[in-house]
Amino acid sequence: MKIGKKILNHVIQNAHDDGIKSIYLGTIDKFEAAQHFYRKNGFHRIPKEEFPKDFPLVKVDNIFYYKDI
Known part of the structure; x- marks a missing residue:
């Protein structure tokens, strides 16, 4: 498992343990690799x-994502 995925899993687990139900994030359209990473890891694009x-x-930020955890 690569470091980005490990960090994301750690953040998601900690958020879940703290009772957080969803994670929201913003990025920009030029960060295509980041968008691919978010989608690959279960994030869904949503309107602002x-x-x-x-x-x-x-x-x-002009692109937005969320993930229920």
Whole structure:
């Protein structure tokens, strides 16, 4: 298993252990490898409008993902 996958699994496990139900993230369209990684690991692309209202958005992010855990 590669390091990115190991880190992601660790983050997901810790979030789950802390009672977190979903993970949301933002990225930019130019980061195609990152988008592929997220999709490959069960994240689903969603419109910005489906993010929780209190989610701290980064101005440059224009693509958004979530994963239920």
